[in-house]
Amino acid sequence: MSPRIAPALTALALLLATPARAGEMWITNExxxxxxxxxxxxFEVLRTIPTGERPRGITFAPxxxxxYVCASDSDAVQVIDAETGEILHDLPSGxxxxxxxxxxDGQHLWIANEDDAVTTVVDVSTRRVAAQIDVGIEPEGMAVSPDGSLAITTSETTNMxxxxxxxTYEPVANTLVDTRPRDAEFAKDGAELWVSAEIGGTVTVFDVATQAQKTQVTFAIPGVNDDQIQPVGFxxxxxxxxxFVALGPANHVAVVNADTYEVEDYILVGRRVWHLAFDATGGKLFTTNGVSGDVTVIDVEGREAIQTVKVGRFPWGAALRP
Amino acid sequence: MRHAMAGTLLLAALLGANIAFGANLAGAEDLAVPVAYLRQEVERPPVLSDLDPVPGDEGVQGARLGLSDDATTGRFLGHDYTLSEVDVPVGGDLLSAAREALAGSRLLLIDAPAADLLRVADLPEAQGALLLNVGAPDDSLRDGDCRANVLHALPSLAMRADALSQFLLVRRWTEVALLAGPFAGDQAWAQALRDSATKFGLSLEDDRPWDFQGDLGRSAQSEIPLLTQDFAEHDVLLVADETGDFGRYVLFNTWEPRPVGGSEGIVPVAWSPVLENWGASQLQSRFADQAGRPMRPKDYAAWTALRAIGEAVTRTGSNDPAALRSYMLSPDFELDGFKGRPLSFRDWDGQLRQPIAIVQPRAMIAMAPFEEFLHQSNELDTLGRDRPESACRAFAP
Incomplete structure (x- = not known):
């Protein structure tokens, strides 16, 4: 090899190592x-990857x-190579x-086992169950605080x-929330915990330090019956x-000011909107619409839906590949 | 390893919950919530087919699952739920059994025909107790014969008939014919279908009694076409056959190619094994794991009754029947019934308002109420007797 082209090849190799690939939004089709x-x-579908049965929750390694994909009916969390789409192995998920x-820490996956009233903690490196914790009926939402010290499970039928x-893997408190809690997310660097209640129709904001309810966000859309407003993912x-709060069969996403807790806007999306995720810039939001089988792309700045993309049947989870 | 919730965590839980727990704040003593399930067994008339026997534990299995769901929540809150089951054989002494059950529990699920239910509800021992009807669909119990101490977890006949009428109107099958069996249950269901047809403006083109004798399993092919040949023209044939006797043989044997509904074919139900949306598959699998069979409407009614008690106990921190009744009838009460909308009680007759599924044996067809039917306060009240139509006065403040 001539010394002159060697640096060029090195540069090429570097380019290949970090290819300028398109941003990828991964959508599970339940x-x-x-x-x-x-x-x-x-907004084109680049590829379709087969998974285990009934894929729902999805997240990426940092x-x-x-x-990582919850293949609910296969009773497994599947680990998928993000580049090839190949299923590498399963994790023992409960x-x-x-x-x-x-x-x-990127090591511990906290899993809500819906049929088993248990939260399972799996070490993704050793592929071993680190702990199982008894919780209420139909555990659903999971969140880990930004400092990693606290995990939250919501249970849909126990309403907690x-x-x-x-x-220690020990529960430190169990707080009642409104009916059928779904998602839990930490906000304000871990100072607040937000929990959506699907049948209750609310999002409850907790002060994490005291575990006390701070406020509650409620929703009202003209022309939509109150009991159809069912907050799920946010x-x-x-x-x-x-x-941004997905309102299920109300077919809208609510825009909530996280400082004043006021609802500022409602955006019409597809039918039965479940979950949502931002692109890398935070400028676009992708919502999964279960019943209409599509994804709505929202322009975050303009707060309007700009495109609908057909995906598989009952799209459920959404995650941006880092 | 599995970490059980420790009792010492109770205090933290209670302080965190945004609810006053009254006496239970001490955290030391559990709040006992004893519930009884009282069943009056009934004679079932023989039916033509042995394909679908009624399980002997229908209803009570739903109560057991509801208890186990409540107990999970109770574990975190120090609420101790128990269920005692009392079966009264045909001809047995129902009232003595009821007195005994009410002595041990002021919360009573009752699975009995309407007349028996009223005899229990009117016992001096039942005053101040809270009864939940899980077995009698009669409209009269939600109307002139309503009782202040009885709430109804089972939907009324009118609710189910209205759900079917709404479906027929949405499909524009507005001309109906009716074939009604001879038993009291058939007659009551037929009357509910007639009343609902009038309420929604369906046209009842023909109305015949079922009086065929013989083994239809062998002769349906030849007899049903002849029987339905001279029916007036109709879009859909309604069959009132609540014992499951002849209806199954009517499908696909009618003279004209017509869909069949009512007790067979297109059926309005509170629950069915084919429901899988709105999280229903979780309830289905929990029930099947426990009972070893699919969940039936009466199981669902008993499950909702126990869950309603659990929800009221959880939110009020009380086991007092009056406090629970008051909370259940208030606008604050809501229950997730896995049918896509919150369930609640009508404060004028004690009926649990709920969506009604329109199903066929292999799938859900639709869920009533339909968006075409508007209501000023709650769309669920387009099903069954609404406040202005109700003759019930026992719930008046």
């Missing part, structure tokens, strides 16, 4: 046993190399895993948020000042 991978700029949260010490803008 009733198709697949993942649709969307280009976050062109380095983006693998995706029965019927629905949602999970990866601790900030269970606060678990991640060091996500905060990167600056943390705004929350």
């Amino acid at each position: 009733l198709d046993d697949t993942i649709s991978v969307l280009d976050t700029d062109s 380095d983006g190399t693998v995706a 029965e019927d895993p629905e949602q999970f949260a990866l601790a900030p 948020a269970h606060w678990i010490d991640t060091a 996500a905060f803008t990167p600056d943390g000042h705004t929350a």
